[in-house]
Amino acid sequence: MTGPAPTWTIVAGRDLDRVVLVDVTSDGTELSRRTAGRDELPGLVRAVESRADGAHRWVWNDTSRWYPALLNAGVDVARCHDLRLCHAILATSALVSDAADLRDAVVWSAPAGDDEADDALFLLDERAGVPDDPAEVRGEFVRQQAAVHASDDPDRLRLLLAAESAGALIAAELHAAGLPWDAEVHDRLLTQALGTRPSGGGLPSLVQARADEVRSALGDAQASLDSQPKLLRSLHRAGVPARSTSRWELAEYDHPVVAPLLAYKKLMRLLSANGWAWLAEWAPDGRFRPVYVPGGVVTGRWASSGGGALQLPRQLRPAVRADPGWVLVVADVAQLEPRVLAAMSRDIALADAARGTDLYEGIVAGGVVSTRQEAKIAVLGAMYGATTGDSGRLVPALRRAYPRAMALVDDAARVGEDGGIVSTWLGRSSPPPSAAWQAVQARASDAEASSGDDTAARRAARDRGRFTRNFVVQGTAAEWALAWLADLRSRLAALPAVDDGHPAATASGPLFSRRAHLAFFLHDEIIVHAPAAQAEEVAAAVRMSAERAAMLLFGGFPLDFPLDLRIAADAAKA
DNA sequence: CGGAGCGGCGCG
DNA sequence: AAAGCGCGCCGCTCCG
DSSP states (O other): SSSSSOEEEEOGGGGGTEEEEEEEEETEEEEEEEEEEEGHHHHHHHHHHHHOSSSSSEEOOOOHHHHHHHHHHTTTSSOEHHHHHHHHHHOOOOOOOHHHHHOOOOOGGGGOOOOHTTTTTTTTTTTSOOOOOOOHHHHHHHHHHHHHHTOOOOHHHHHHHHHHHHHHHHHHHHHHOOOOOOOHHHHHHHHHHHHOOOOOSSSOOOHHHHHHHHHHHHHHHHSSHHHHHHHHHHHHHHTOOOOOOOOHHHTSOSSSTTHHHEEEEEEEEHHHHHHHHHHHHHHSSSOOEEEEETTTTTTSOOOEESOOOOOGGGGGGGGGBTTTEEEEEEEETTTTTEEEEEEETTOOOHHHHHHHOOHHHHHTTTTTTSHHHHHHHHHHHHHTTTTTTHHHHHHHHHHOOOHHHHHHHHHHHHHHHOOOBBOTTTTTTHHHOOOHHHHHHHHHHSSTTOOOHHHHHHHHHHHHHHHHHHHHHHHHHHHHHHHHHHHHHHHHHOOOOOOSSOTTGGHHHHHHHHSEEEEEEOEEEEEEEEGGGGGGHHHHHHHHHHHHHHHHTTTOOOOOOEEEEEEBBBBBOO
């Protein structure tokens, strides 16, 4: 790595309403210190950022506790080190040979704080989060830097920690900026699908109509459709011997109740998950602002909390609409996980299959399986550990064609079955087996173990093997996506602001109404909201960042990560 | 009354 | 079409 030497400033001391800023060296040695009122912080940060040369990092206990207020004040930062998230990685990483100090610091394993809740009633509740005392914060920083330095691969870990911390910044910015949401389009989609919105307590007209058809087909005007046990009994009375009321099982029965019931369930799902109540609660001002939770999934994927950001139904994507004069740049990576697997395992044959734009067609072209659908099922089965059905049947063909890639996931599964730890490409490690899991294994190896004990142990082992098999791929894909996001973020920040902010400027706060900004992220997909005049520039940045992410993680390994990218007024899927 | 658990289904 | 990974949220039911 070249460029200016990194500099660091610890920000701490929140509870005292006095902020302490400590400039430190990369090993935590204090250089200088000052204190300021909380209201002064944005100005101080802005001053440092404006003269920073790109290598300055803010070190704080928890990005979600500090950054939202800065964003509200119109200040963003280029880089940070999020101690809470980095602690979670380092305390369990197999690359860290001696993590005893970190593991002892259990207070750093607290869940994230919530800046907005702080101002309410929760200051002293148990969700107080990780420490913010300046000495504690600096101590943790010192521990983390030492752990990285002494680790088996400091470069990989530094990359992972930088990506994770950038993700924390991005998550806060995504929330602040929001996803532009057109309530009129949403309302129209709902009305088309569900019928007229009821004024009182009843169901929308088309939902009610389906419910009437279901009850008529069941021959029971009082049938309860929303209680699974009651519905199941009604179905039995009507001659449908279903064991569950799930969609795929119901679809197998040839009975007049099936079609309207499936339709009813689909409509009710839309109504309850993303209906008018959702619209009023989650997108009241032309922006959908989910709470993203970086590192919320053990594999390193993000989770979300509130609004169901990660479950937006395709059906509603037309409601994601750019402001007038702006566009959306929507991009996702085609088959990210198998590509990541090819790169991790240095499987040239699989990389060759991935050469064009469609990895699955590449597998067909290589004569491994005969159709694209088979290729897809086989690949998913390989990564998820399928053993039965079409998927399990196709995996052996994959094992012959791509032995290196398959060996990587098969090894990960074996390690998991044996109770071991697996790690992603950059060094995020799987959690150890739970106490319950170990107890099940121990019981089976007891001299007086029953065959039931043995079966249970074997099943638990295989379950864990499927988890670790998938962990290495899903987790490395998450790392690739973080690197993509982080690089894109800095490219977007370098674009000029536009003169006239979009009309909904107030909706996206002071920072994002005049600048191209990330607006959505979902595992392998991003949406950028950009001034129309910058659309092509943004699209180029999105592509360059993907290339950069591949280079950062996998160096010169010859593998494409092609994007499906479109520039449009809305985010409807093709 | 509230919380945990479950079936079900949306997303990758 | 649902075997195989990871999530969050809904409504209902059960239980303390």
